[in-house]
Amino acid sequence: MRLPRFEYVRPQALEEALSVLAQSGSRAKILAGGTDLLVNMKQRTVCPEVLVSIKTLSELLMVSSDAQGFTAIGSGANLTDLAANAGIAEKFPAFIQAVRAIASKHIRNMACIGGNVCLDTRCWYYNQSKLWRDARERCHRTGGSVCHAIKGAARCHAINSSDTAPVLVALDAKISVMKKGENRLIPARQFYCDDGIRNTILEPSAIVTAIHLPDGNGAGRSAFIKLSMRRGIDFALCSIAARANINGAGVTDVRLVLGSIASMPIVLEKAAQVIMEAGLTQSAIEKAGEVARTELGIITNLFTSAGYKRQLAGVLVKQALNELKGKTAKRGGAKA
């Protein structure tokens, strides 16, 4: 498949990139690894007039720890490099697990973390060739007013299938967003929107420059599990990121976040509450799994039915909680 025509710009510094973006507005798209964008361009779902390459911007390649207790990872960090970064893996195992679960080795060699954090949503009725899309009534995303995935839906329900997004939300990460003359640090949970068309708050003229992961106090445990049809390269049928603080006082700050099941990562408040009240007991874990299934709202049914995705969500909640429990037991054992 062929790319549409576009103008290619490669700024030498971040400031310059921000200026170009400020001028171009929605006519421009940021090109980093291009592993998602170029496919979408070939399918003509996006046809930017200008591609702004940020691949060589050194400002986006930093990995550092700051005074506020955060580790900052530049958005341009290559996924293969990141997957091999032992220091980050030690501190944030669930995050690195998610990085390693992205696509395939070949794609990770090209792609960067910023791209996965900002991954565009997908839908079987949208991510198709132009001929394919044209065969159907226009949907919310192609300028119409129907949803083919969920009949009768009033908005677009395309899915956010980023592997890292649920982890960032679960870990209370912050996302550094810059545009000309403005630099903001946004909690991950507020970064994502429940909208299949505009799934992040990112404006066309803005760039994600880094993600900031909180170092925590040592009591944190985290897990990431991705269920997909095949290993190697696949978007998740459903994924989960879980974290909790586990210490003598009990289990606090439980976060259960599902990915690849809606337009944004879904935070399971009620299921988490079950654990915070009862701890990581077997019966509480079972109950949390059941609660998770009922807690979910509308689910888009791609490849599987909504009911099956609900089932997977419950299974993943239990698996993730068991993993947290196992990690606690192991660490406890080591100390003793």
Next chain:
Amino acid sequence: MAKKAGHYTVVGTRQPRLDGALKASGRAEFTDDVVLPGMLRGKIVRSPIPSGKILNIDTSKAERLPGVRAVITYKDTNGLMSGSDKFLLCENMVHFFGDEVAAVAAVDEDTALEAAELIAVDYEPLPPLLSMEEAMAAQAPALHDFMTDNIADEVTMSFGDPDQAFAESDYIREDEFSVQPTHSAFSEHHIVLADFSLPDRLTVWTPIQSSAIIKSSMASNLGLTDSSVRIVNLHTGGAFCGRGGDKPHHYIAALLSRKAGRPVKIMCTADEEFLVYRGGGKYKFKLRTGVKKDGTLMVMDADLVHDCGAYMETQFILLRFVGSNMQALYKMNASRYLGKLIYTNNPPYFFHHGAGLVAMRFAIDSQLNLIAGELGIDPVDFRFKNAVEKGYITPAKFTYASCGLKECITKAARKAGWKKKYGKLPAYRGIGIGCGMLRSGGKGMYDHDNSSVFIKLEEAGKAALFTGLPDMGQGSHTTMAIIAAETLGIRIEDIKVVAGDTDVTPYDVGAISQRGTFTTGNATINAALDAKRQLAKTAAEKFGVKPAVIIFQDRKVYPKGSPEKAVSFEDIVYATLHSDEGRYVMGRGFYNPPSGQSDMSKYEANTALAYSFGAQIAEVEVDPETGMVKLLRMTVAHDVGRAINVLGVEGQLDGQVFSGMGQTLFEECVMEGGQVLNPSLLDYKLPRPFEVPEIERIIVETSDPYGPFGAKEVGQGPIQCTSQAIANAVSNAIGVPIKELPITPERVLKAIREKAG
């Protein structure tokens, strides 16, 4: 050929593929690598609706676009048909999403793409018929105006006395099975380069299973003589029964080239692959089987309805193939078959992995497992008891000169540890057996099944083997080189295979219907023997003996009984080529198996001389919470007659376990509104090497009396066993019958739930 296994020098060894290094290093030449001077790029304008009328086609804007060299519509085709029921370019009706409506050729791909988008077609959509049920409903309109209903073809076959056999049965069981549409996912997309810039000369570069079929079809459809058409078939990236012959894109490229006066290349893009490819369609089997209490199989009655999509293609062959092969694996007294092809507005389908037999074997072997369960007979014993044997003649008159089915069953069961495992595995672990068979031979495509081979000897004692048999990845050229080397008494590295150009290579029906090793293999032996005869003349003169006593072995030539007199093969070749008369050595061999021609009224004939058989045992683990199935281990036994290339046979076994697993557990073209919802390798869940199970291989050698060195096929035979082995294992693991492929996690979970109530 009288030698026993183990006495061969090259046959039965492990030879890496001749094209292996070329492919691994990117040097192998494929059609897309061919660039001709002045070559244009073509694009096809396709229907964006599954059913409708064409009201108007306006090509004027496209024709005015700079760089466009030719635009064609129905008006340029002279009513040319592609198959029996399809206009090459639609005249006033479109019948599926992707139907070919117009085409353009331009100086580059971007211009061609732009021009294609400038062709304005007005359609009046009609309500499409998207399922067989809709199409068969009494009030359904006929999809094609030359039909009164949507039954594209219908076949009934009856052998023996089915009513009597059912009456004599102690137990009768009826089930329904279905198989969803699949896709081959060729590594090389559909592609053609056609040069028809001179009116009496058409050259077509394209990956194809049979140069012979496409050559004769294109010649007759375009009003050319056979010799005016040249087919060049370079390396081919996969076929799996799906590249049998000419398809619309071949003709479209030819017509564009004729109009533009330049060569035209059309390469289908990734999204077009799912529109162009005619994959395995949807099957529904209703199966009724009668058995005796002791497990003796008596009779089978099958109703097949098959969604052939908008056009019939060659699916009428599939319809007959399924019926005549139904009783070919297990002995039975009688059978009855009713097969129907149903027109729908889905994409047209074609063969995939053995023309419908994979679906049929899944249905039959799955039902036999259910029957064995009801009768309390071990599934392995049940199959062994009813398995066909050497010398057996099936109701459709297939005659088994060699047959290792029982050996395959026994060896697979032993190696898999069946007795220790069946019924004794922990919860959600399962084991299952599946058997299959397939003919080696392509009789039926034509009234003959010819292969011919030339072997030219060159000075340094090397040989060039000319064949019209393509190698789509199955390793057929390596097999032919082994057969030639063995027969000539030289090494495989002394053989060069020249293939894929009908101006150069001799006639061969092609790599269809598992005929390569068997038929072209026999032709290769004959060509090598002919070359040897020519060399023996020189050697006989030298040694002063009769040519008949000259032995060729290990690159040496000597009179029988006097190996000490041996001279090198190279010297004999040199002496012949440089003899006073300048004897040029060109061995010529041909082979047309004296198999029977199927009688279209009774469908009884031994249409091949050799048949392969196999048994596979699958072990699976099912996650009862997600329904996901992990294929842990496959034990594969296949009767190949003789393994010409052990490494090649193993590759075929592994490859087919992989493909069979994909078709059984992962792959499905999810259809909605006449469109494939998942037309990409991302969403069509083709497994990857990570998913490959542990594979135990057992090569059974029954030395077929007609096969080259006793060899039969290993082309698509092994995959005839795979689906039912896995399905039976899953069924064994969850305690619920599996009646639909693919066995997706959701279907498994649903089955578990239904059992639990």
